Amino acid sequence: MGMPGSGKGTQAERIAATYQIPHISTGAIFRSLAENKSPIGLEAKTYMDKGKLVPDGLVNKILWDRLGEPDTVKGFVLDGYPRTLPQAEALEAYLQSKGLSLDVALYLAVGKDVLRKRLEQRLTSPIPRVDDQSEVVERRLRVSEAEVDALLHFYQGLGVVSIVDGEKEPDIVFAKIQEALQFHS
Ligand code: B4P
Numbered sequence: 001m002g003m004p005g006s007g008k009g010t011q012a013e014r015i016a017a018t019y020q021i022p023h024i025s026t027g028a029i030f031r032s033l034a035e036n037k038s039p040i041g042l043e044a045k046t047y048m049d050k051g052k053l054v055p056d057g058l059v060n061k062i063l064w065d066r067l068g069e070p071d072t073v074k075g076f077v078l079d080g081y082p083r084t085l086p087q088a089e090a091l092e093a094y095l096q097s098k099g100l101s102l103d104v105a106l107y108l109a110v111g112k113d114v115l116r117k118r119l120e121q122r123l124t125s126p127i128p129r130v131d132d133q134s135e136v137v138e139r140r141l142r143v144s145e146a147e148v149d150a151l152l153h154f155y156q157g158l159g160v161v162s163i164v165d166g167e168k169e170p171d172i173v174f175a176k177i178q179e180a181l182q183f184h185s
Helices: 008-019 026-035 039-048 056-067 085-097 112-122 134-157 170-184
Strands: 023-025 077-079 105-109 161-165
Touching: 008 023, 008 077, 008 105, 008 170, 023 026, 023 056, 026 039, 026 056, 026 077, 039 056, 056 085, 085 134, 105 134, 105 170, 112 134, 134 161, 161 170
Parallel strands: 023 077, 105 161
Antiparallel strands: none
């Protein structure tokens, strides 16, 4: 969990590579579906390009499809999901129905000024994202704040949260994440 630009994608990639489990990013799935001009992808793109969250029903559908694939049997790292309280509740119900539970919910804590800078820098990458333009970024930060707080509360209630300082260098952030994973496993 974390605000846009907090490094969820960056760290989830490392977790997946280190623990040999699939990295499931709802944002990346939507971007790839949109690139391939699939109807779900094009619908999701209309929300993403404006800095809005994609509706829960649409996100849950693609997530259940992905979690049903055989490579998830030994575990998985979710990146960018859940992003709202109804998604968190839906995920809990889904996991319970499969006799599974989350090991840990990681929260990457990063201040807004640092987030703005990171997302601005990502605009200069070879494939810039429409949703990293400054006016869209402001909306994403606004939209995300209450949602992230609600998620943090929800997972604190389940006793599975680890808060990691996401402002440090990526290697240091990852070392802290590994400590948290060890603690919760
Ligand atoms: P995402 O694809 O999840 O992307 P993000 O929140 O912008 O970025 P992330 O936190 O992964 O940061 P990153 O590692 O890239 O979401 C995009 C959109 O998809 C959403 O706005 C929404 O519309 C839609 N969506 C996705 N999931 C959804 C859901 N469940 N429900 C509804 N809608 C959904 O890092 C950002 C930058 O910082 C990078 O350039 C990186 O190199 C840099 N960086 C990372 N860690 C750093 C560090 N420690 N120090 C310095 N720089 C760092």
